[in-house]
Amino acid sequence: MSITTVTHINLRGTARTALEFYRSVFGGELVAITYADAHSVTDPAEADQVMWGQVTSEAGFHVMAYDVPAARPLDLGTAPFFVSVRGTDADEISRYWAALAGEDSTVVVPLAPAGWAPLYGMVVDPFGVTWVLDVAVPYQA
Template sequence: MAIKTTTHLNFRGNARDALAFYQSVFGGELTAFTYAQAQAVTDPAEADQIIWGQVLAEDGFHVMAYDVPSAVSWDPGTIPVFVSVQGGDAEGISRCWKRLVEDGTVVRPIGPSGFSPFYGMVRDRFGTTWVLAVEAARPAP
């Protein structure tokens, strides 16, 4: 059996904007279904919010998101999750970095690290913390 994991991000009313932003950074197809489309509206003010959404790119990038309804307690915490994006070259990672830092906060400037020739961390305008790195060869155990 093959297993694949996908990062699923939770938002409060701005999942559509976040998914559109991630599509602009990483490319791919954005799919979004609203609470109204799913016939799952509990608060009419939230009918157009996202109950299920994703960005899926041919290169393997995949992220999902939804809007947590106001009736559900939700606290995103300080750093509940990092989304790690690894690629084979600094140019590609650099392109993504430049877009993610727009209106974001650099947590660790991008550059060489002990475990990657090109590594950085940024909290984007939606509060999601991204770790971007060029994959490095690992020594055999």
């Protein structure tokens, strides 16, 4: 048996836009099921919002997102989670970084060499999601 963990991002009214952005960064396939598609509309104003959505790529990227209905509370707090993207190819990580760290994003830690990795950086995207990107190397105690 094997399992896979997938980051599932809770948003309010921006899930489709976020998933389209992530697809533009990482490539892959986007699937989005609306509340109307699932016959689960509780507020007609939210019928076209995403009840279940994901982006998956052949490289192994996988993220899910949905729009939390207005009737449910949503308090993300301050940096409640990070999405970590690790790879072994510095050029690939640098391409993802360039796409994520666009004009509407906030760079927290610029992508640069760090004591534990050839490249490491942290950025908050336009949807408030904090991304940590790094080039993975074997741990040296």
